[in-house]
Amino acid sequence: MLTSWGDPEPNPVADLEKLAAGLDCQRYAVSLVTAAGRRPHLHITNRTATQLTENIYAADGWFWWGWAERISRVADLTLAAEAITRVLRTMDAG
Numbered sequence: 220m221l222t223s224w225g226d227p228e229p230n231p232v233a234d235l236e237k238l239a240a241g242l243d244c245q246r247y248a249v250s251l252v253t254a255a256g257r258r259p260h261l262h263i264t265n266r267t268a269t270q271l272t273e274n275i276y277a278a279d280g281w282f283w284w285g286w287a288e289r290i291s292r293v294a295d296l297t298l299a300a301e302a303i304t305r306v307l308r309t310m311d312a313g
Contacts, residue, residue: 232251234293235251235275237296238299238300241296246267247263249261249262252274258276260285261274262274265307273306277293
């Protein structure tokens with residue numbers, strides 16, 4: 220549940236935009252969702268396997284998976300991008 224994640228970052232949109240910039244936009248479709256009444260999040264989809272999709276949030280100094288598990292500290296953009304890539308990648312043929 221979102222409330223178990225604690226407080227959103229002071230500027231979660233800026234943190235999510237920085238994370239989005241660190242992802243391969245040729246491999247992943249990345250959308251920043253800022254719907255009224257919802258926490259801002261990134262919606263990320265693997266372009267070659269669209270069933271591989273995740274929502275990523277920023278709260279309490281961490282990036283979070285949609286299932287409320289921590290990914291990495293907001294300050295560690297590289298670690299977060301690597302974890303997201305690992306979860307959403309497809310195995311290359313061969």
